[in-house]
Amino acid sequence: MGIGMFIFLFVTAVSVDSFGIGCVLGLKKVKLAFWGIVVIAFVSGMVFLLSSYFGHLLVHVVKPEMAEKAGAVALIGIGIYFLRQFFKKHTEDQQDPWLNPAKVLNDPVTADVDKSGGIQGKEVWLLGTALSLDTIGAGISGALIGLPVLMTAGLIASATFLMLSTGIIAGSKLTSRVESISILPGVLLIIIGLIKLS
Numbered sequence: 001m002g003i004g005m006f007i008f009l010f011v012t013a014v015s016v017d018s019f020g021i022g023c024v025l026g027l028k029k030v031k032l033a034f035w036g037i038v039v040i041a042f043v044s045g046m047v048f049l050l051s052s053y054f055g056h057l058l059v060h061v062v063k064p065e066m067a068e069k070a071g072a073v074a075l076i077g078i079g080i081y082f083l084r085q086f087f088k089k090h091t092e093d094q095q096d097p098w099l100n101p102a103k104v105l106n107d108p109v110t111a112d113v114d115k116s117g118g119i120q121g122k123e124v125w126l127l128g129t130a131l132s133l134d135t136i137g138a139g140i141s142g143a144l145i146g147l148p149v150l151m152t153a154g155l156i157a158s159a160t161f162l163m164l165s166t167g168i169i170a171g172s173k174l175t176s177r178v179e180s181i182s183i184l185p186g187v188l189l190i191i192i193g194l195i196k197l198s
Contacts, residue, residue, distance in 0.1 A: 006192070007152060013079075013189045014138050015044065015159035018131055021108040022167020028109050029172070031118035032127075037164050043128035045157030048139040052153070055143025071144025072193045078137040079189030104130035131160065138189070 018040075025032055055071070104111045104127060111119050111127040119127055135156065142152060 006195070007147060007155065009192055010138070010142065010147065011152065011155045011159050013192060014048070014135050014156050015163050017134065018044075018160045019163035019167040019170075021104075021127075021131065022164040022169075023171035024108045024167075025119070026168040026171020026173075029117070030109055030112050032124075032164075032168060033118075033120065036119060036124040036127075037161055037168075039124050040128040040131060040164060041157045041161035043125070044132050044135055044160040045153045047132040048135040048142070048156050049149065049153040051136045051139025052143040052147075052149040055140035056149070058140070059144060068145050069197065071141040072195075072197045074137060074141040074144070074193075075189045076193035076197075078134060078141070079187065079191075079193060083187070083190075131164075134189075141193075 022032075058070075108127070111123050111130070113123055113126070143149060
């Protein structure tokens with residue numbers, strides 16, 4: 001598999017959740033301003049960049065072959081974790097989203113903490129944090145398997161912006177729930193990890 005296709009799959013796996021969350025927000029008529037989408041995209045890219053830095057530190061103390069395999073195994077582990085979270089769904093509905101940002105991934109509307117009908121102010125950072133959770137492990141793993149960090153971070157920020165914007169527009173025109181798309185990141189990360197292991 002060419003590096004371009006590999007990066008495409010990786011970026012898609014990390015950012016596709018944004019589309020599903022955007023759809024739910026659009027479906028529920030929860031507003032998110034343009035600048036809010038920009039902030040969330042920026043947070044995703046920066047979290048990937050910072051976590052990749054720690055991954056590069058590990059590369060210097062681990063043999064290249066071992067680093068790549070460790071990164072692949074980590075991606076599979078992250079994928080399995082997100083699949084588990086998808087099937088676990090709403091078992092923690094009573095938790096405060098500020099204490100458990102991951103809850104927002106299962107129910108994006110909880111990011112509207114003040115129930116104002118829009119995500120604004122600190123709530124934008126809450127949603128950005130939730131969407132960035134998978135980029136922490138992915139950033140470390142991406143560095144271990146040798147992905148170009150700056151380019152990948154930029155692509156993740158751009159893809160997050162595009163998918164979240166598109167999702168909100170699409171969601172506003174849908175009449176059924178679309179949360180099942182949240183299964184894709186876990187599946188894609190597992191596939192990418194298996195490809196790197198083979």
